[in-house]
Amino acid sequence: MTSNCLSVQGVSKRFSAQKAVDDVSFSLEPGERVALLGHNGAGKTTLFKIVLGFLRSDEGAISILGSGPGSAPARNVTAYLPEAVAFPPSLTGREVLSFYARLKGQRPAQALPLLDKVGLSDASGRRVGTYSKGMRQRLGLAQALIGKPRLVLLDEPTTGLDPISRQTVYELIGEIADQGATVLLSSHALTELEARTDRILIMSKGRLVADDALSKLREQAGLPIRMKIWTKPGAVQEVAAQLGGGRMNGRSVEFDCGLDDKIKALTTISALGSLVEDIDVHAPSLDDVYRHFSKNAQKET
Numbered sequence: 001m002t003s004n005c006l007s008v009q010g011v012s013k014r015f016s017a018q019k020a021v022d023d024v025s026f027s028l029e030p031g032e033r034v035a036l037l038g039h040n041g042a043g044k045t046t047l048f049k050i051v052l053g054f055l056r057s058d059e060g061a062i063s064i065l066g067s068g069p070g071s072a073p074a075r076n077v078t079a080y081l082p083e084a085v086a087f088p089p090s091l092t093g094r095e096v097l098s099f100y101a102r103l104k105g106q107r108p109a110q111a112l113p114l115l116d117k118v119g120l121s122d123a124s125g126r127r128v129g130t131y132s133k134g135m136r137q138r139l140g141l142a143q144a145l146i147g148k149p150r151l152v153l154l155d156e157p158t159t160g161l162d163p164i165s166r167q168t169v170y171e172l173i174g175e176i177a178d179q180g181a182t183v184l185l186s187s188h189a190l191t192e193l194e195a196r197t198d199r200i201l202i203m204s205k206g207r208l209v210a211d212d213a214l215s216k217l218r219e220q221a222g223l224p225i226r227m228k229i230w231t232k233p234g235a236v237q238e239v240a241a242q243l244g245g246g247r248m249n250g251r252s253v254e255f256d257c258g259l260d261d262k263i264k265a266l267t268t269i270s271a272l273g274s275l276v277e278d279i280d281v282h283a284p285s286l287d288d289v290y291r292h293f294s295k296n297a298q299k300e301t
Contacts, residue, residue, distance in 0.1 A: 004063070005030050005151050005182035006051065011060035012206075013046055020046040021057070022206035028184060030150070033177045035193045036186045037290055038203035044186045047203070048153055052080055064151055079149035083156040085140035089129025093120050093139055096128060100143040114142040119168055133160035141169060145176065152176060154185035158192070170196045190286045202290060204297035214286060221292040223284035224256035229269055230278040239275050243268065 006028040013021040021043045028034055038044050049055040051062055053070020067073035087096045093115060098108035115124045118138040128136065137160050144152060154173075158166045166189075173196070177183050187193060193200075200217055202210035210217055230252050231239045239253050240246050246255035257265045262281070269279055284292075 003030075004028065005032075005065060006184070007061075007063040008047075008051070009061050011047070011050060011057045011062060013043075013050060013055060013057050019206045021050065023060070024203070024206075024208045025060075026201060026208060026211055028151075028182045030180050030182055031177050032199060033173060033183045033197045034185070034199045034201060035197040036184055036201045036203065037188075037190065038186075039294065041205075042203040043206040044203055045155065048080070048155060048186070051153065052078065076147075077150040078153070079144040079146075079151070080153045081137075081140045081144040081155060081157055083159055085136055087128045087136065087139065089127060091128055092125050093128060093131070094124040096139060097124075097142055097146070101146050104147045106147050111142075111146045114145055115139075117145075117172055118142045119165065134162060134165055137161060138165060138169070141172070145172075148176075148179070148181070150181055152181055152183045154183065156187055157185055158187065158189055166192060190290055194286045200286070200289070202293045204294050207297065209297040210289075210293040214289065217289045217293070218284050219259060221284065221289055222258070223288055223292060224258060225262055225284070226282040227255055227257060227265060227269070228280040228282070229253045229276055230280075231275055232277055235275045239272060242272055242275075 004027045008027070009025050011021055011024045012019060024043070024047060036044050036047070046055065050057050051064070051069055053074065062069045064074040065077055091099070094112060097111050097115060101108045101111035112124075115121050118141055120135060120138055120142065123131065123135060128139065131139065137157070141157060144154070158169055161169065170192070173183050173185070194214065199213055200210065201208060210220075212220070229239060229243070233251065236248050236251055236253060240248050243253060243255060246253045266279070269276060
């Protein structure tokens with residue numbers, strides 16, 4: 001029995017003369033929270049549809065816990081939340097969840113507690129047509145989680161949500177991953193993904209151009225770290241001189257250094273003693289890493 005929840009090997013899909021997915025390979029383990037990033041048209045949605053069995057790949061193979069995409073065993077363990085989720089507006093939230101529970105062979109009583117998890121218990125008796133976009137999105141997440149799926153695909157799951165609702169969604173994603181489910185989510189909200197995913201996949205023009213933990217991708221990109229040193233009053237000039245320059249701004253000095261030079265730089269700053277009041281160390285953000293790999297991929301094509 002395979003240990004991978006999802007295995008994608010050499011998958012390609014062509015529409016007319018354009019390759020939407022180009023020789024993509026990766027494997028996901030149980031319990032992983034993985035972000036799939038890419039510009040519009042990068043191939044993310046097409047790849048989702050192939051994994052779900054909505055499209056057939058031209059080349060390559062996909063396995064979901066040992067079963068092919070679209071097969072009954074794969075459907076039974078896979079959940080999907082599209083970006084533009086829609087439900088019959090005349091049904092209440094409770095009726096929608098009960099309907100999908102029956103479709104998935106579950107008793108409605110087992111599924112209805114999910115309304116509370118996504119913060120919709122108070123609105124469960126209202127017609128979906130009166131829901132905001134964010135409420136419909138949370139209802140979509142609740143229906144996707146019926147039956148405790150093993151593989152969860154989320155396409156822009158926080159679209160239209162307020163900050164508190166976004167936090168609720170990510171807490172729920174963490175909870176289902178802790179229970180052993182694999183979560184693959186696509187999102188353009190890169191900042192909120194940094195501390196909430198275990199691994200990053202980056203696609204560009206149909207190809208997978210990066211696949212690793214964020215810390216490893218930072219190393220591969222070789223992007224600089226930004227150091228910001230807050231000085232005691234009147235010491236900014238002296239600190240800047242001791243550090244060999246840097247951009248001065250009021251009582252702070254800023255400069256960049258490589259990952260390999262971080263410890264050396266911190267040692268030098270520490271030796272300044274009372275001249276320094278505080279230090280901020282800013283590692284390259286996920287936005288920085290994403291831009292790096294996307295630009296390099298575009299240069300190669």
